[in-house]
Amino acid sequence: MIRFRLKERVADWEFKHGKKLTLETLAKETGIHRTTLSKIGNIRGYNTTTDNIDAICLFFQCEVQDLMECVPNDDASSS
Numbered sequence: 001m002i003r004f005r006l007k008e009r010v011a012d013w014e015f016k017h018g019k020k021l022t023l024e025t026l027a028k029e030t031g032i033h034r035t036t037l038s039k040i041g042n043i044r045g046y047n048t049t050t051d052n053i054d055a056i057c058l059f060f061q062c063e064v065q066d067l068m069e070c071v072p073n074d075d076a077s078s079s
Contacts, residue, residue, distance in 0.1 A: 003071045006041040009060045030055040 013021050023041075027034040032052050039046045040056075057067055 001045050001071050001073055002068050003044075004040050004046070004068050006037070006056065006067065009056070009062060009067060010041075013060060026056075026059065030059050032056070 010021050010026070023034045023037045026032070026037055030037075030052075032055055036048065036052065040048055040052070053064060053067065057064060060067070
């Protein structure tokens with residue numbers, strides 16, 4: 001299963017910039033609907049497009065592996 005680390009990226013961004021990053025702001029900056037961002041951050045196993053992954057990585061200036069990771073299905077139920 002793929003686990004997204006969107007909440008971690010948001011927290012890192014907030015710490016670095018010293019201000020809150022809302023999903024609304026992230027949506028405006030990336031062109032991804034706020035609801036989609038919420039699903040990426042909150043729904044286990046959510047399936048999104050590579051365009052969305054690309055836009056989020058560009059915003060946070062991070063690599064794909066900084067945004068998502070592959071978790072064995074055995075570990076996914078305890079996360």
